[in-house]
Amino acid sequence: MPLPKPTPSELDILRVLWRHGPATVRAVHEQLGGGYTTYLKLLQIMAEKGLVTRTEADRAHIYRAVPSEHEVQTSLLGDLMQRAFGGSAAQLALRALESRRSSREEIAQLRAMLDRVEREMEAPAGGLDTTADQSKEKKA
Amino acid sequence: MPLPKPTPSELDILRVLWRHGPATVRAVHEQLGGGYTTYLKLLQIMAEKGLVTRTEADRAHIYRAVPSEHEVQTSLLGDLMQRAFGGSAAQLALRALESRRSSREEIAQLRAMLDRVEREMEAPAGGLDTTADQSKEKKA
DNA sequence: TAGTGTCAACGAAGATCTTCGTAGATCGTC
DNA sequence: GACGATCTACGAAGATCTTCGTTGACACTA
Incomplete structure (x- = not known):
């Protein structure tokens, strides 16, 4: 562990x-x-x-x-x-947003994230690695 | 409680x-x-x-x-x-989505949620500024 | 009616989490 | 060198969480 x-x-x-x-x-x-x-x-x-x-x-x-x-x-x-x-991460995110305030900037960030997630759906980046662990971070 | x-x-x-x-x-x-x-x-x-x-x-x-x-x-x-x-709910949502899989349907739901949140930001809901909220406030 | 099985109630043990008191070492100062 | 302040180490207590064994009541049945 x-x-x-x-x-x-x-x-x-x-x-x-x-x-x-x-x-x-x-x-x-x-x-x-x-x-x-x-x-x-x-x-x-x-x-x-x-x-x-x-x-x-x-x-x-x-x-x-x-x-x-x-x-x-x-x-x-x-x-x-x-x-x-x-x-379900999406259900969790939905619940988090549904009754709480977010700034416009944060909403824009979230839209960008959704775009990215959707793009990555089409580009098979990896297998079905649905581990709950923290995965490797993409070093910027 | x-x-x-x-x-x-x-x-x-x-x-x-x-x-x-x-x-x-x-x-x-x-x-x-x-x-x-x-x-x-x-x-x-x-x-x-x-x-x-x-x-x-x-x-x-x-x-x-x-x-x-x-x-x-x-x-x-x-x-x-x-x-x-x-x-920050938005930061939480961002973190939830960033490395986990969601279905297209869920992503669509999330976009709809973002739209709704943003709409509610613009519509002051009523004429009165009933900001009985936690955001910016001068201390009493 | 004796035996078998199911049920709620209770207590207790072990694990983890949180808090704090005490003891002993170390440092600075007079 | 003695005193007080600060630090680590240690132990223990109280709270909560989880698990399970035992007991006694009740019901079905052979």
């Missing part, structure tokens, strides 16, 4: 690391509030799980997120898609 | 109830495999939580899903949207 799915608390921490970059326990703690050792413990567990790495050069260790935000989003979404949408 | 978010196991059970309609513990158990009393216990807990109701007329009680599939999907999606996508 590549990386475990982060728990809600772990996701909170990852979000801090994605936004602020590598950080100490104290920095995370100050961003999120609550007990200092709570985040120490969580970060230790996350390091065991492989969700973060740490540098022990200084006395206050520096933690870095391992998976990118993109990867985690894809993973969590794949999970929910399987569990609640019968594996 | 309306209804709690179903746990993964509870969601499995709800999916059976949505697909098959009201069912006994045995029916759920036969659909999902595993120990009989596991589902008995889960359904009892779900009844306490309000996720299902039950009819005790017969010796084998009949359980019914309380929230619709639609409602649960919306709820779980809203949760994930907040936790992992900074509240």
